[in-house]
Amino acid sequence: MIYPLYLILFFGALLSGLSVLWLKINSRNLKLILSFSGAYLFAISVLHLIPDIYSGGDRSIGIYILAGFFLQIFLEFFSEGIEHGHIHVHAGHGKTFPLTIMLSLSVHSFLEGMPLSQNSDQISESNKQLLVGILLHNVPIAIALMTMLKESKVGKSMALFFLITFAAMAPMGALVSRIIGTSVINIADYFNNIMAVVIGIFLHISTTILFESSENHRFNLLKFLIILLGAGLALFSL
DSSP: OOHHHHHHHHHHHHHHHHGGGTSOOOHHHHHHHHHHHHHHHHHHIIIIIHHHHHTTOOTTHHHHHHHHHHHHHHHHHHHTTGGGTOOOOOTTOTTTTTHHHHHHHHHHHHHHHGGGOOSSSSOOHHHHHHHHHHHHHHHHHHHHHHHHHHHTTOOHHHHHHHHHHHHHHHHHHHHHHHHHHHHTSOGGGGHHHHHHHHHHHHHHHHHHHHHHTSGGGOOOHHHHHHHHHHHHHHHHTO
């Protein structure tokens, strides 16, 4: 059964966000986590996901990759770049300030989860890579989101509600896609198109993270090793 995998996605993001309440995760450590996840996302896109969607011979699939890339640029006008660790404190805005951020993050995460849907109970190799990629990607986002909410003086119950909402979006995307695919349309006919959009999102997120990992164009050995580790993990799974 693949449903337990949806729970892994949910609790991975939830527990990562909750860790902010007990652990002090400074910006330096968050950037290291982001560097690792960004390198992994970029590597699985190049090594696994892109070759798979092009194996069908549909050369127009690149249009969907571009669509996902530019869609993420649009979403970041509202999310303020929290997907790659940008934390903007909105003190004094009470319960209303995160709504556009949450809407953008929710759309982002929902779309990422959609390709995880499949009509069989056996998860494919590509979806295993995608699952791990989303999981690693959502860990630093959840940490950044909870840090932002905490520093903005949002109440704990409201912060927990937003965190749970974000954690549920990727599993919800997979579940809704699965339901549609079994009752309305054959989702397999559109799988490569949906995956291509997600790859475009991944490429934007990962390259932004990797470009930002070199602050003031200075070489940082630890970050470089972390990036190699993230890419190596994806290479090892070939």
